[in-house]
Structure formats: structure tokens, C-alpha cells
Amino acid sequence: MTTLRDRRDDPADPDERRRLSRRSFLGGGVAGLAAGALAGGLGGAAIAHARADEDAPADVSETAVPFYDQTHQGGIATPPQRYVVFASYDLTTTDAGDLQVLLARWSASIAQLQAGRNLGTVEPSRPSGVPTDTGEAADLGPNALTVTLGLGPGVFDDRFGLARHRPARFDHLPELPSDRLDPKLTGGDLSLQACAEDPQVAYHAIRDLSRLARGTAVVRWTVMGFGRASAGKGQTTPRNLMGFKDGTRNIKTDADLDQFVWHDGTDQAWMQGGTYQVARKIQMNIENWDADQIGDQHAVFGRTKQEGAPLSGTQEFDTPDFARKDASGELVIPATSHVALAAHENNGGLKILRRSYNFTDGMDEYGQINAGLLFIAYMNDPAAFVTMQTKLGRSDRLNEYISHVGSGVFAVPPAPATGHYVAEPLFG
């Protein structure tokens, strides 16, 4: 077969066609404008303002991120949007054709959503019609939505005949020292990471894409993040729910992205320009942390709290001096601090791209506020995460205050060309 397209891209009913666009002035021109104006890669360049021709102040709700004809999928090097809804899915089919159709429909739909359009019609003209879009984002702009599609290791098991496409280094994560994984929050054959500047836009994307998947895949676990906790290039560093800045040393250059994040296609050409995604739901023991002394909090992170400076320096972006000792001969940045254990200087130069979000789930069974970090990271070799987390899980002083309760690893193919879909080469 050639190219699958969502039939609802071209509704027969003129009323439906009129209603197709969530914002009529955006129309089909947005994706094109954006694609034309942009080079791929990091930084502000990865986001276009749909109304750039007007001199009104930039309205983030009208920002659209192009989907087709990019080197990489959005939501990876795209400067982190404020909100996320992440979902992992189990395939309920064993037919490779069903999987192919789902990937094609999802791709066409993600392109619509990122352009700020509904997925079909909110209000069919016949009373017996069932809306193809659930409508809760109908009045909202694209809000820089990106939906990043990943394939779990299960896609390459014996169900679909795709084992020959499995990258050699891609498999389920091994058990790690800090794991307290809940099976209900772990694994998944597919993942969707929807990031947007409006959480209702991200929620709508996951809801309607889940709906499209019925009969082929079901949601296994999902997390809504209410605030970004990692910084990208040009962004000020946000804070996690322990009150510390997160992402000060995150990857912020194209050179680092090329070296540590983007897959070069050796071993499996279809992954060229792709990457791997690791998602971890990390529960924080908030109330114990809140009772901890500031001196211990400093030692746990290896940084000050307000400024976020390494304990060896005074400013957030000072390079940590891991060798410096105080008058009594103790390391100023403890070797078991989070910054020391995770630093590329202490890991043979290893870096990963983090894209984490804060979450809360209400009260836990013990009457404490249930909250934590949805840790999402991208890297061109999943072993990078395993290496770092093995070390962190064994020694990190932070372990007293956190538990890794959910986990998943996914291969993220590059973005498709117009008219094609994510992972299409698997079905060639």
C-alpha cells in the first residue's frame, strides 16, 4: 500500500468542512507557513507564530509547530511547553495491518491537531451523526501543541513480524536499583507525549487520539503534568516540587543534540533522525522532604535552593567543581549528591536530554499529598539512561525522598514527509 490518510481530512458535508478548522483564520496555511519559515533543530526556531504578519504581541495560543517535513518529531528539541499529557498504550491487535493503520491515522491526526484544527467535526449536521472531535478544545488555538509518537519494545516482538526492524540496543529496561514499579504504570507498546501551552489542548489531543485507537490499542497509563520542570534553550529554569531548579545543565546546543540525542541510522536506517524516549513516573515523598533541614537538602542536590548554584559556586550556571574541598577536607559538592552523580564529568561525558513535568494525583492512601515528577528523557542509546540510573539508584541521596513507580521506553522515529506517516518504513 502507499499512503494512508484519514478520510475525515476531506469531509463531504460542507457544514462539516466549515467546522473542520478550530480557528478559521488559521486554516491550512499555518503548517505550510511554519514549515517554510523554519529550520529544524533547537531553540525558538522550532516554533512559528501563525500570526507573524501582524504586529500584535506574540500570542502563545496561536503558535503552531509544524509536523510534516521536519528532520525530527516535535516535542523533543522543541523548547518545553508548559503542560504535558503523557500516555502509554497496549496494542490489543496482533495484526500488523491494524498497527499500520493506527500509525497512519495518528500521524494524519497529529498534523491536524498541531495546526490547531479539530479532528473532524464537533457538530455533525445530521442528528444521528456522532461527533468525530470531542470539542473541548474547539475555541482554543494550537498552543504550540506537539504530539510525539513512540514505539515500545513490544512492537518488535513476535506479534507483528517486525522483529527484523528492531534496533540492536532497544529492549525493555532492565530492573534498576531504585525501582518500585507498579505494573499498571509500567511498559506499553506505544507512547504519545502531548505538550502544549494550554493543558486542555494537550488533554484533548490524548483523548481524541485514544478514541481513534479503539479496537487497536488502549491506554495503559497516563500522567498529566501541570508545570514544566526542565528548561530548554533560552528558557529560564523552572522548579520541581522539591523547590529546586531542574534542568540547569540540560542539553542546549545542536552539537550536543547531534552527539547524544539523534539516532544516526546505523543498524536501523528507519531510526535516522529519531531517538529513544524514557519515561519515569517518580513519586516524591513530599512531606518528609518538607521537614528536611536546608543543609541536607543542599547536600542531596549539590546545589543551593533559591539560586540553584552548585555548592562550589555562587551562580546557577557556574560550572560545578567536583574536586573542591572545604577546610575540613570534605568535598564541597558531596559525591553522593544528585548533581555529582548525574554530571557528564563523572559519567564519561554522557548526557541525556531531559523534559520533565511536575504532577499531582491528589491524596495517597496515607492521607498525604501525592505528587512528583514525570521524568522524560531523550537519548540515542537507551543504555545511557540505564548507566546513569543504575548509578543514581545505588548512591543518590535523593532516593530517600523519591520512588520510581512507573516506567517505559520507546523508540521515537523521525518525522514523516507530507502524506506519509510515522514509522512507515517498517511496513515497506
Added chain:
Amino acid sequence: MTTLRDRRDDPADPDERRRLSRRSFLGGGVAGLAAGALAGGLGGAAIAHARADEDAPADVSETAVPFYDQTHQGGIATPPQRYVVFASYDLTTTDAGDLQVLLARWSASIAQLQAGRNLGTVEPSRPSGVPTDTGEAADLGPNALTVTLGLGPGVFDDRFGLARHRPARFDHLPELPSDRLDPKLTGGDLSLQACAEDPQVAYHAIRDLSRLARGTAVVRWTVMGFGRASAGKGQTTPRNLMGFKDGTRNIKTDADLDQFVWHDGTDQAWMQGGTYQVARKIQMNIENWDADQIGDQHAVFGRTKQEGAPLSGTQEFDTPDFARKDASGELVIPATSHVALAAHENNGGLKILRRSYNFTDGMDEYGQINAGLLFIAYMNDPAAFVTMQTKLGRSDRLNEYISHVGSGVFAVPPAPATGHYVAEPLFG
């Protein structure tokens, strides 16, 4: 006793004093500026821009709502902010003095938070110091935060000797036809509704106020709302997760507020300028709703979906014609539709002020997306809600798609004068 103040308002340590202000340029002047510039009541006037002296575009993150010396608490007639964290608390003390101290500390702290300040220090100068503010909002402005404090019926039971202050019409809600209440999500002696333009600011407020309550009160249930679903004066109407606009006919005039929302102090003078808050956690059966035909969805709400017009009209704000019949003699707006059952025309003129938010809780035990509406309403007589919900619970076609799983009712006193605290007259 006279006035209780949080001792951390005036920290002895100069480092702590310096760090007290979340944004140093906001300082103590904001509340004063705002209080001076404002009349109470509805609309944009209820929110001041802290940097009104500059001609930069209005930055919602720098918007502060005054706490002291207002006729009413914020978060009621204040135009709904985008996010909410709502929490209900159980008192764990039977000592009226403990309750009094908590209300005083909460009031002083809410004033700090609404001005964009931390609750004390994020980073004590001594290593053995424990931070008095958890820090995750340390870089964020006030974001129009309002924290609205309510007292449950339990405050007036025989524990605290306050029974003589109980308003005659204030009691636990009776069992209502649509109730499927989970006891863990129902009731509470106190409530805090934190609304803000940044969800991390609302989360931080509830977390740190909960922390202040330790030993006196514990969180009973909490809901984070990720998008407002009710409109105030001058706001466009947002959508609930069924895709319909919510709040088109909400109270939007001072006259209606005076008639239906503000307590006039008869019976209990301490409630003058106060109101009652009803909070309901409403679970939506999202996936059944999504499979429903548009004709049925129209009949359930009595409105169109995209425009939100009553079925008797064409525009959102057209007045519904509940008597109009179609050619076959059927009412155009079904008598069992939500708009017909809730309309003041069909309820002896009764109106309530709604302030609802969308929420999601991830997956439910059946593998479906768990989502719904945190319905919050304000009225000067709780019987108004009971009357309307009894009618809705018996006949509303919406009941097929929703369940009321959580519930609480709270008396919301007026705002205190500077140096005083919410509900202080109870302890005179």
C-alpha cells in the same frame, strides 16, 4: 485576645527578610496599591495589575488580588482564573483555640501568597534550618492567586463551643437523587479554594497552607482543575470535557450577586458579605458520551455544541424560549434538558454563581480515562443548590453520563480588615 499574626511576617534574620519577597520589586506595596485602586465586586475591577505604572503589556503573572479590606473574599466574584486546586480538611483538634490560631495563620499566609510572596524563607541561612516555604513557586509572580477559606458545618457542632454562631440554614447537605458519593471525597470541616493563572502557584498555596495546618487539620480530599469551565463577567465561555460551553447564563451582574450570592448578615451578623460554597466532584462517563449522537447531546444540554446557542435560538447569548414547540408539537428545548431544568425561569427565579473547573485523574479501574468537572457554586442560601440539584438529579438527561462522587458545603465569611483574620468574630 486581639489580633493573631504569623510571626514569620517579621523574621529576625536579615537574610530571611531579604528572601521573604518572592519578587523583590513587588514588596509590600502591592496589596496596598491594589486595595487603594479597587472597589469590591465583580469584573476586571477586582484584579489589579501590580505594575500598572509601566506601559509594558499587562502580564497576568504579575497580577495581584488584594486580600485585606475587601467586602468579600477573593475567588468568588473574581473573574475565574484558569486553574484551581481545591482542598477540604478535617480538623484533628477539639480545641477552639487551635482552630482560631489556624484561621489566623492561614489568613496572614493567604495575604502573603496573594501578594506573590513566599510563606517565610525558601533557604534558611543556617544549615539546620528547615525551609518555611517549599519553594516551587519562588520564581513565579502572584498570578492573580486567590485563596478562599470556608468553614464546614462541623465547625459548629459540639466540638468547639461555636454552635450559637451557626447560621440557621447551614447544615450538611441532604442526600440528593443523583448522589453516588465516595465518603473519602465528601465533607470536611474547612475548605481552601486556590485559583490562579499558573497551576503551580495554586498547588504551592494549598501545599504550604496544608503544611501550616499540621497538628490541627489534615487534607481530606483535593482536586486539581486544569482548565476553567465557567465564565465570569467579560470572559468568553470556556468548555467542559463534554465539549459544551459552560456558564453562558452564569451570574454576571452586581445586582444578581447582591440578590443571590452575598449573605446580608441577618440571623448571623458575622456572615454579612459572606456566602456559601458548594463543591461537587462530578465524574463524567467520557467514553459513553463520546459515542453519543449529536442529536442526543443537543437534547441533553438543550444547546448546540459549537456555538452553544439554546436550541430555540441561533446565538450563544440568545434567551432560551422554553415554550417554543416544533412542527410536531414537541418542545424545541426538551423539558428534561440541563438548560431547562437549571434555568431561573423554571426555578422561581433562582440563580447561583458557578465557578467550575475540568479535571482528570488518569485511568480508572476499568481502563477508561477518568475525568470530569469540579463543580463549585456560591449562593446566599444552601437550599438553592439543594432545590436545583434535587430537580436535576431526578430528571436531568445528563445523569446518564455523570456521577456526583464528591461533595462538600462550606460557609465563606467576608474578607478581614488588615491585621484581622477570616471568621475572627466567632471567637470574640
